[in-house]
Amino acid sequence: MAGVNKVILIGNLGADPEIRNLPSGSSVANFNIATSESYTNKNGERVTQTEWHRIECWEGLARIAEQYLKKGNSVYIEGKIRTEEWQDKDGNTRYTTRIRAQNMTMLGGRNDGSEGSQTDNSNSQYNNAQQGGSQQNSGNQQPSPSGFSSDGGADDDLPF
DSSP states (O other), rough: OOOOOOOEEEEESSOOEEEEETTSSSSEEEEEEEEEEEEEEESSSEEEEEEEEEEEHHHHHHHHHHOOOOTOEEEEEEEEEEEEEEEEESSSSEEEEEEEEEEEEEEEEEOOOOHHHHHHHHHHHHHHHHHHHHHHHTTTTSSSOOTTOHHHHHOOOOOO
């Protein structure tokens, strides 16, 4: 039986992305995003539950994350769950679960008033960076982010 490993998240960055350039020439960006949901418990109290997700972006997406993502930005991520097994210093087996991003769409920054015009520009800056990145990385295995194509357009009528 075949399976599907697909994750879709919309959340806010908890800190600026951490970028590493590997000896092989590959780039990887790691960052955490928070997703929250609210509900009313049986006592009638409003409860907000926040989950933190570790995101891993490679190559073109890593370069875009490095250049454009900042703490507090909202981002849409599509990817796959990856779990790594490793040994800590005491020899105990530990597990780390990450989301390996395949598609990423910047949704803007925090709406605290200080970034209003910056938020409006972020998608066009991202689109321009992706156009250049797609042309330079035509041999790259990473798919282009959602809504953006290598022919330069984001003509989709996306609700976000």
